[in-house]
Amino acid sequence: MVTIRDVAKESGFSSTTVSIVLNDAPLARYIPPVTKKRIMRAAQKLGYRPNQFARSLRSKRSHTVGVMVFDMTDPYCTLVLRGIENTLYQASYLPILTDVHNERVRFERYLEMLLDRRIEGLIVLANWLFLDINLLADLEKSSIPTAIIGCELKGDSMSSVIVDNEVGGYAALEHLHSLGHRKIAFIRGPKGLTDSSPRWRGVRKCAKASRLELDTCLIVDLPESRDPISSFEAGFKLTEGLIKQKRQFTALLAFDDMTAFGAIRALAKSGLRVPEQCSVIGFDDVAPSALYTPPLTTVRQPMEAMGASAVGVVLDGINAVLEKREIAASHRRVAPELVVRESTRSLL
Amino acid sequence: MVTIRDVAKESGFSSTTVSIVLNDAPLARYIPPVTKKRIMRAAQKLGYRPNQFARSLRSKRSHTVGVMVFDMTDPYCTLVLRGIENTLYQASYLPILTDVHNERVRFERYLEMLLDRRIEGLIVLANWLFLDINLLADLEKSSIPTAIIGCELKGDSMSSVIVDNEVGGYAALEHLHSLGHRKIAFIRGPKGLTDSSPRWRGVRKCAKASRLELDTCLIVDLPESRDPISSFEAGFKLTEGLIKQKRQFTALLAFDDMTAFGAIRALAKSGLRVPEQCSVIGFDDVAPSALYTPPLTTVRQPMEAMGASAVGVVLDGINAVLEKREIAASHRRVAPELVVRESTRSLL
DNA sequence: TCCCGAAGTTCGATTTAAATG
């Protein structure tokens, strides 16, 4: 490996001067262009690349951000990760990706490993989180800039980026209602998920506003489960249950897209066609939704933008730390967007 | 930050002794249990965590593996990444994830960044690769253990893990043939993809073995494109074209699952039901395939196992380097598995 | 000679303080 001393020897200057020149440090003003040229050429010639370990040791910086996901296999992650990656790339940071598998020990071990690596920031993708929220509290004391995506929280220590679930829930029902649907089945999210209740609040709000009465016989809940795929299976079973009980409904509002897929499957199995005999709307707009047959109408979370936003917040935090400024945590709530495709249809 | 010297002071021993004890170095045999206890307690009390920068600087090790993906949004990546993550975790390595977006400059920049970080190994997920293969040759000179997933290559410097495309292609056609299908449409992969030709070779081999004549009017090719989603759109358009030309076929063999999704969509749009009027088979078994309506019959690549396998190879390489052993690159070809679901049906 | 522990060097880059002309 070629070191700064090799460059010094090759160029005929001291390693101090080489360092100053190559980093374009303040003192570089005093160094005559000839010297700079010579040093540059020497470095070039030798193919010198500074040792990041040594650099980090002095500067205490890693130019690395930790990314913690609770379950990678959730399709929700993909685009968020893309947003994170892309924004970090612009800023010349590199992400260390960890997948907690919704396991407590794994969370703790990974957090320790990341902290040991002196990550400068941390982004947590709490998409399908069934761990004690107290775990997240542990993060607070780590005192590194942290942003959580998909889990609302108060407080000054950690930032958060979430979609406005209430607005989204409202939009979903409003869409079905505007199409003339009145007998609507609902599959709500599991109690343990922070998204569930605001999303349902939005639905109720819309129902109230449009004087729609919700039939409690048509409301079912997703069970708790650590596995995001399970919402597909649960969506399937719950819908099947509804059908078997001969509940009449012309539309179904699912907690998320996976649930909607399960519901569509159940409907198809019973010979009910979507959207001809039953409209279905999901939530999230994960990648497969656009590819589904029929393409799924859903409420989109701007996932890539949310990833980018989280990185932005964390980067601001890092800069604040570097400049020894205090900075308050920011809590961003981004607007969802109704995406009308072909799984919903007007009753008229 | 608490350093080893703080622990030394606290425990009353020198930093040397502390280092020996905490690392359980060979010399630790000579150190009496009392001393060890005292040092351990001091470390515990102060919450000492060794500085990885300093450690890496001396040991020249980063305990980090670079992971390079050509397009994260390809659903193919998800499970492979899970396999990689999980296996690295067992071995206490951390992955740095980079997404090349199929862009040359990005590839080069990321590679440089990873090398600067002194990654100990590199895993390349060449799933939807439309860059010059020569780029990969650049990797050779990096001289760090490297494994490529999804792209066959010879040579001793880099290892590879691929699915046996020929066997897979064979199995796909064999399945359709065994169901009684004789008029079969084919959507082949783009020429630029290394998977395309062996997969097709398998198909032809099976056709020959079962004396099935392939109708060239029913064979179409996916265009080149950097975007993996494009195979959905192309699958849609190509199938639509086939239908518009009134080509008769009772089954369709798609290059991959995304293409199959596009084909199903086109069939549905023309009022053709799957599998009643046309069977469709894909390749890969990406996550959405099982959730599709109808659930897609496909040829599964054991993606998680392939990720794990690549990590295994790289880890072996790392150990070889540490022990200054020479080690030959390994080229693993794993068997695919036919997954029969509901998008294919017997003609009888 | 064996056991225990400490002093000092090394890894490679940055930075402070100081030395030249």
Next chain:
DNA sequence: GCATTTAAATCGAACTTCGGG
């Protein structure tokens, strides 16, 4: 005092060498 350059200290851990008992 000014422009130009550098010796030496520093970051934190690990390893080599050495000395005392």
